[in-house]
Amino acid sequence: xxxxxxxxxxxxxxxxxxxxxxxxxxxxxxxxxxxxxxxxxxxxxxxxxxxxxxxxxxxxxxxxxxxxxxxxxxxxxxxxxxxxxxxxxxxxxxxxxxxxxxxxxxxxxxxxxxxxxxxxxxxxxxxxxxxxxxxxxxxxxxxxxxxxxxxxxxxxxxxxxxxxxxxxxxxxxxxxxxxxxxxxx
Numbered sequence: 001x002x003x004x005x006x007x008x009x010x011x012x013x014x015x016x017x018x019x020x021x022x023x024x025x026x027x028x029x030x031x032x033x034x035x036x037x038x039x040x041x042x043x044x045x046x047x048x049x050x051x052x053x054x055x056x057x058x059x060x061x062x063x064x065x066x067x068x069x070x071x072x073x074x075x076x077x078x079x080x081x082x083x084x085x086x087x088x089x090x091x092x093x094x095x096x097x098x099x100x101x102x103x104x105x106x107x108x109x110x111x112x113x114x115x116x117x118x119x120x121x122x123x124x125x126x127x128x129x130x131x132x133x134x135x136x137x138x139x140x141x142x143x144x145x146x147x148x149x150x151x152x153x154x155x156x157x158x159x160x161x162x163x164x165x166x167x168x169x170x171x172x173x174x175x176x177x178x179x180x181x182x183x184x185x
Contacts, residue, residue, distance in 0.1 A: 037050075
């Protein structure tokens with residue numbers, strides 16, 4: 001999975017750089033976008049677009065186990081919608097009481113304290129530690145890669161999509177570029 005891993009590694013590096021510079025929501029947005037990509041990689045060949053259920057299934061299987069996160073995969077998806085579409089904790093799922101609102105803690109802030117915050121504001125909330133979310137994503141990618149190496153069906157779904165993921169190619173040597181591209185087809 002070198003091409004897709006390279007692209008995802010760039011997102012992870014960018015998420016780390018954002019987090020280290022206290023640009024927390026851009027870091028979270030990159031993680032949510034990366035979860036979308038990972039879920040898409042595992043979709044059936046006949047399905048071209050990742051959907052809500054794909055995100056939730058991937059998060060349930062790979063992200064949440066042993067993560068220490070107290071939110072559900074649906075709550076993460078709802079939070080993803082809010083962050084990526086409006087840069088708010090609001091989503092249609094939250095507004096229709098389908099999921100608790102996700103609030104973020106980081107650094108020396110204990111995200112678990114946010115779980116009870118909803119009682120003070122009159123709506124259910126769950127705290128997500130950004131650093132724990134980033135660590136959980138890293139572990140999830142490793143589990144996914146391991147499954148891809150063991151499960152032929154998954155490998156056969158991932159491989160063609162992996163080749164579609166953006167990659168960087170050097171343009172200073174057109175002949176070498178052509179060779180790199182044709183090797184990945």
